[in-house]
Amino acid sequence: MSSKKVFIVFRKEWLEVLRDKRTIFTTFLLPLILYPLLIIGFNAVMSRQTGVLEERGASVAIADSVLNPVSARIVASLQEIENFDFHPANDVVDYLYENKDIQGVVTIRDSLDADGLRLYHVSVKYDAANEQGQMVLDKVSWKLREVQKEIAEEHISARGINPKIMNIIEVHSIDTADSQKKMGMILGMFLPYIMIIMLLTGASIVAADLVAGEKERKTLETLLVAGIDRREIVIGKYLTIISLSMLNLIVNLFSMSISVKFMLGQTGMDMAGVGIPFKAILLLLATMLPLATFFAALLLSISTFSRNMKEARSYEQPIMMVSMIMAMISFLPAIELNGMLALIPVVNISLIFKAVMVNDYQISHLLITIGSTLVLDAIAIWASIKLFNSESVLFRSEDDSGGIKSIKKDRKNIFTPYNGIIYFSLALLALYYLGSRWQMQDMVSGLVKTQIILIALPVLVFVALLKQDKDKVLRLKMPRLKEIALVPFIAISASVIVTILAQLINHIFPFPEQYLENLSQLFDMDLSLWGSLAVVALAPGVCEELLFRGLMPRFFEKFGFMSNILISAFLFAAFHLDPFRFIPVFLLGMLLAYLTLRSGSVFNSMLSHTINNSLAILLVTFANNGFLKRVMVSDDSLHYWVVIPALVVLPLSLYLFHKVTADKNEEYELISQDL
Amino acid sequence: MITVENLVKAFPLKDGGEFNAVDGISFDAKAGEIVCLLGVNGAGKTTAMRILSTVFRPTRGTATIGGWDILKNPEKVRENLGFLSGDTGLYNRLRPHEFIRYFGRLYSMKDSNITRRMDEMAELLDMQDFMDKKIEFLSTGMKQKVSIVRSIIHDPEVMIFDEPTAGLDILTARNIISFIRKCKDEGKCVLFSTHIMREAERLADRIVLIHRGKLLASGTLDDMRSETGESDLDDIFVYYVNKYSDETEVLDHEF
Known part of the structure; x- marks a missing residue:
């Protein structure tokens, strides 16, 4: 690869960017104009509105059912509130309130307590969703506190006690945060969100144009036959996106900070200490850079994959939405970066950004964040280059099959990856909205209902509707004895390895306690051992296998054996809605998919899945008994050495399984071909 | 060949x-x-x-x-290799000389060589008038000429x-035909x-x-x-x- 040619591409793309008025406008001019206008406008409206609100005051009805000197004093003091109109309540007070003619109703009642002291109950009816209503509550409560203090002081003085007793404890708060840090905290809440969004929008301005646009304008082929390697084209375009999105970010930040400073200066706020130190700015840009590279690679992949710009833009939408939601984590209080969160893209950047803003971050987290983002970046750019080398992707827009469509009738095939994703999404939605609700109401019946009604039944109905041989589609074929005999060895050794792995992950990135508590609920169900085994092991073993090893792989057959295993395992792991167990479940999913696809029988993975889940229950139940006592550290953890025999048994049994199914490998037939 | x-x-x-x-x-x-x-x-x-x-x-x-x-x-x-097709697109926001130079550079040509060859070709194809206009404002025939120069800038065999x-319309098509003949004549x-x-x-x-x-x-x-x-x-x-x-x-x- 020649960096010179990469630079030639980069320079040409920038020349085009700079010639594009729309890009120039959205990237450079818009931020420069928008923030001052927004802030000045917002400021003007705000100050005007607050003034207007104060001036407008409010109409409030008072119903005094006590009518004694004290209640009269309360009423009198309320009437001192400026711009407030108080009317005695009448029969139509509810009507007036509903009609918004009055914005509050104050009712005074009284009662006698056990010592004969008369207590006054003042209720304030107001509409919290209305600014005027909120003002009624604020002003009335403030006034009432004043009256209460006066009355109490009079009583105390009458008994010859110093009224200062009322304030015998005085609270002084000493704020140790300097204004720098305070500002950092506020900015740390919303700046990461804004910056991540800016980065993404900046990147998306050009990304769609760079490859999908070239396809649309038919310039791509010219470029492909020119004297340049495809990797050089990809990298040149990739650098263009990165530089543009970073530049967009910097321009936005610059304009925003100037506008804010200007606004604060106008309102006469203390400007000392406001602003981010230069070192922090550099650090922040350094953390944003890996994210910019990741977004660039991701959007470039999308652009390469898409037929035209419109398609690219519509593929960008979900990425935008997911990133926005992930970036919002900075708004949540009390979430701090830990080793685990530092591995999640966007979330980690959002949190490390927040931490840097208050100058309270760990270098290790910073490094994990940057490192993991760069790893994802590398994967995405690798995918981009892969896509760029794929003829079917690059020339997807054209019909190179010539007259083939008329020769072979275009048969309708339901088993496409697209339909697979739709099916999976619907199942996930059902799990999320129905399954979790059922499980909240009652764990046991909820789990069973989820497995049978939401997971297994739809699969059977789906296959029945297709009028397909369900045994064939779902691979419901009896395994041979020598296969099924090997499954327990595979299942047990794999479970041990995965459990140890999960323990290891937990050791490095501890799970939150709340999470462990929820998990232990699964094992604390009010059930006999056999009941637990049926609900937690057998039901998922059968039902989930029908979906994830029976039906799901059919949708992704066109990608081939290995990719199909990876895809179905990924969906299986995602289906568990549990980021902490994602990796172990993913690995198990791979194993289960292999067992089924290799042998052509879903019963193999059903048995394996059931054994795996049973083991978890047995370990917890018999932690203190006999043999298990020797392999377990505590109630739910295995000794690490147990992994050694498992590491011997698993490859051995898998090898044997591979051998005894060698003749069946041919049977990895593509069902979609038969349709 | x-x-x-x-x-x-x-x-x-x-x-x-x-x-x-x-x-x-x-x-x-x-x-x-x-x-x-x-x-x-x-x-x-x-x-x-x-x-x-x-x-x-x-x-x-x-x-x-x-x-x-x-x-x-x-x-x-x-x-x-020089490659040209009827529906080749061009970068509309560039000018012909920038467009041609871009491809010349991708073929690792020296800038002076690119300029020399580009000037020759422009004169031959009567393109001097629009070498500095943005491609988006060119007619189909002009664009086709730009594509021709692009395809041959590195003097491929x-x-x-x-x-x-x-x-293409008949006049533009004739330009291409005569260009193809010229290629043959040049061996x-x-x-x-x-x-x-x-x-x-x-x-x-x-x-x-x-x-x-x-x-x-x-x-x-x-x-x-x-x-x-x-x-x-x-x-x-x-x-x-x-x-x-x-x-x-x-x-x-x-x-």
């Missing part, structure tokens, strides 16, 4: 099967010769040319351009034209594809007839005339297609 041996390109079908867009074709083209790839739409002309220009990898078989193997030395092939006159090896019989008749030294990915016949027009006993290229083409259809089972008639 061009040799093609048993070239096969298979595309996967949606139902998992395969379809050979190019199905075992062989031919060659020498320096100073114009060879025409003739066939109806969907015959596999574009696919074959994309393989020769290293955009596609062949499924089987091989080819060389200027002595370089398309699989082993794709970058050498691209350096020795081999030129490939994929349906070069498709969608370049020219391969061009078309489905227009007249164009093949007027330009080609030799014709390679392909249909449904397969090579039906190749040779000079005179050879074909004497073999078929027909004088018109239209009739010659139909003769070969019918002969091919007799030999193979016809799947269905689309007429």
Whole structure:
């Protein structure tokens, strides 16, 4: 690869960017104009509105059912509130309130307590969703506190006690945060969100144009036959996106900070200490850079994959939405970066950004964040280059099959990856909205209902509707004895390895306690051992296998054996809605998919899945008994050495399984071909 | 200059099967010769040319351009090849001289060389008036001239034209035709594809007839005339297609 040619591409793309008025406008001019206008406008409206609100005051009805000197004093003091109109309540007070003619109703009642002291109950009816209503509550409560203090002081003085007793404890708060840090905290809440969004929008301005646009304008082929390697084209375009999105970010930040400073200066706020130190700015840009590279690679992949710009833009939408939601984590209080969160893209950047803003971050987290983002970046750019080398992707827009469509009738095939994703999404939605609700109401019946009604039944109905041989589609074929005999060895050794792995992950990135508590609920169900085994092991073993090893792989057959295993395992792991167990479940999913696809029988993975889940229950139940006592550290953890025999048994049994199914490998037939 | 041996390109079908867009074709083209790839739409002309220009990898078989193997030395092939098609797009926001310079630089040419060659070509094709205008404001004919200069800026030995006159008006098409002749006169090896019989008749030294990915016949027009006993290229083409259809089972008639 020649960096010179990469630079030639980069320079040409920038020349085009700079010639594009729309890009120039959205990237450079818009931020420069928008923030001052927004802030000045917002400021003007705000100050005007607050003034207007104060001036407008409010109409409030008072119903005094006590009518004694004290209640009269309360009423009198309320009437001192400026711009407030108080009317005695009448029969139509509810009507007036509903009609918004009055914005509050104050009712005074009284009662006698056990010592004969008369207590006054003042209720304030107001509409919290209305600014005027909120003002009624604020002003009335403030006034009432004043009256209460006066009355109490009079009583105390009458008994010859110093009224200062009322304030015998005085609270002084000493704020140790300097204004720098305070500002950092506020900015740390919303700046990461804004910056991540800016980065993404900046990147998306050009990304769609760079490859999908070239396809649309038919310039791509010219470029492909020119004297340049495809990797050089990809990298040149990739650098263009990165530089543009970073530049967009910097321009936005610059304009925003100037506008804010200007606004604060106008309102006469203390400007000392406001602003981010230069070192922090550099650090922040350094953390944003890996994210910019990741977004660039991701959007470039999308652009390469898409037929035209419109398609690219519509593929960008979900990425935008997911990133926005992930970036919002900075708004949540009390979430701090830990080793685990530092591995999640966007979330980690959002949190490390927040931490840097208050100058309270760990270098290790910073490094994990940057490192993991760069790893994802590398994967995405690798995918981009892969896509760029794929003829079917690059020339997807054209019909190179010539007259083939008329020769072979275009048969309708339901088993496409697209339909697979739709099916999976619907199942996930059902799990999320129905399954979790059922499980909240009652764990046991909820789990069973989820497995049978939401997971297994739809699969059977789906296959029945297709009028397909369900045994064939779902691979419901009896395994041979020598296969099924090997499954327990595979299942047990794999479970041990995965459990140890999960323990290891937990050791490095501890799970939150709340999470462990929820998990232990699964094992604390009010059930006999056999009941637990049926609900937690057998039901998922059968039902989930029908979906994830029976039906799901059919949708992704066109990608081939290995990719199909990876895809179905990924969906299986995602289906568990549990980021902490994602990796172990993913690995198990791979194993289960292999067992089924290799042998052509879903019963193999059903048995394996059931054994795996049973083991978890047995370990917890018999932690203190006999043999298990020797392999377990505590109630739910295995000794690490147990992994050694498992590491011997698993490859051995898998090898044997591979051998005894060698003749069946041919049977990895593509069902979609038969349709 | 061009040799093609048993070239096969298979595309996967949606139902998992395969379809050979190019199905075992062989031919060659020498320096100073114009060879025409003739066939109806969907015959596999574009696919074959994309393989020769290293955009596609062949499924089987091989080819060389200027002595370089398309699989082993794709970058050498691209350096020795000029490629032009009728529907080539241009970067609208660039100016012709920037556009041409961009490609010259991608061919690792020195800027001074690019400028010299570009000036020569611009004078030859009468382009001086619009070298500084943005491409988006140029007419189709002007754009086509820019594409011509782009395709030949690095002075390649081999030129490939994929349906070069498709969608062009008669005047612009004539520019291309005379450019193709000029390439031949300069001793370049020219391969061009078309489905227009007249164009093949007027330009080609030799014709390679392909249909449904397969090579039906190749040779000079005179050879074909004497073999078929027909004088018109239209009739010659139909003769070969019918002969091919007799030999193979016809799947269905689309007429």
